Amino acid sequence: MKILIADDDPQIVRALRITLRAKGYQIVTAADGSQAIAAAIDHRPDLFLLDLGMPQLDGLEVISAIRGWSHAPILVVSGRAGAGDKVEALDAGADDYLTKPFAVEELLARIRALTRRSAQDDSLPIVRFGDVRVDLAARSITRATAGSVRQVRLTPTEWRVLEILVRNPGRLVTRQTMLTTIWGSEHVEDTGYLRLYLSQLRRKLEADPARPVHLITEPGMGYRLEGVSAASATAREDHPGHG
Template sequence: MRILIADDDPQILRALRITLTAKGYDVTTAVDGTQAIAAAVDHRPDILILDLGMPHLDGIEVIHAVRGWSTAPILVVSGRAGAADKVEALDAGADDYITKPFAVEELLARIRALTRRVPQDDASPVVRLGDVTIDLAAHSVVRTTPDGDRQIRLTPTEWQFIEILIRNAGKLVTRQTVLRTIWGTDHAEDTGYLRLYVSQLRKKLEPDPSAPRYLLTEPGMGYRLDGVAT
């Protein structure tokens, strides 16, 4: 079971990493909101433990970004004890909330409860877009041709972009969701990034990039990955 812990307090990070590792969890840590999003994309944790008052991006912004593509349970661990803070976090997409200071036994019990919600099916699917096969777990893209299989190389950012779309296949993914998840809240209006990467992905994945069949634009809203086979 993979757990991501994001908190700007090094003592809490160290204590939780030691405790959870001793309990058999695979632990990744982050010290701010930007690192938390990057770690969530790279490591695909089964559970996220987030502080709210982190630098760069706060916990609420991280929740919004992660919820754009992940259903992994989120446990907020925060010094903010007000009801309004709890409501805001839960409304943003958190699954549970515990207030600092906390007893380790209670935290472990909350984690066990959230663990029961984690789906046991394959979290890293293999999908096909026509003659292109994308394996998320292997980070592999292959186009099948009459002359044999040909590997297609995606950049790290292209991987993040296509993975968000694959995990939301058939659904509208807003431009703001993609921008916040990959580049952070400061770039939430920089749609030029998206046009560039969508163009690059179409050239690599579509049979005819000028008439896309799979990576579709919803004008004024965002993008949708259509026609996906598993």
């Protein structure tokens, strides 16, 4: 497995390179944002470890550039501990966020978790609810309306919210579970985030956003995705694209 480490602190890069190579990972490094994008294109890593405060291009710009063509997991490793920084990175397309300083064991655990999630993607199902078709592996969403099929574009965080619900069809997903999974345990009380993103998803995916029949709120508890059915996996080839 190939990991790209992008950080302008040579001591951190050296320590991570030694640690991860000892665990059997192949390592590519970059000292700034421009180098990170170039290395990503040249080496096509399986996972990214990115600092936010890099010269040339900052980490957010690198994430946005990578997400234009790659779905490889992105783990932000940054000294910025603010909630706003974390939310901004996840919204840009990062999959996880680890604050410096960190324990090596936690870093390795997060890499393993992201690797498992990535390895499962190719076998993820295609599901339908109403006129919406969701391909989890391709991260593609289409909607059939007025006799035509169109691609639905979601922000990275909208996708993460929907993905959690799609992976748990018909089951209650608590607000605490969703907040912790997406933003971390320090945000378990920030229910306004979820109301905002569920409202945006309903506008994009429900026939009548004011009277949702699929993206259901369970007052005081959480959310549920109703009316989900499996679609043919062979249909992926007929609807390329990314949501």
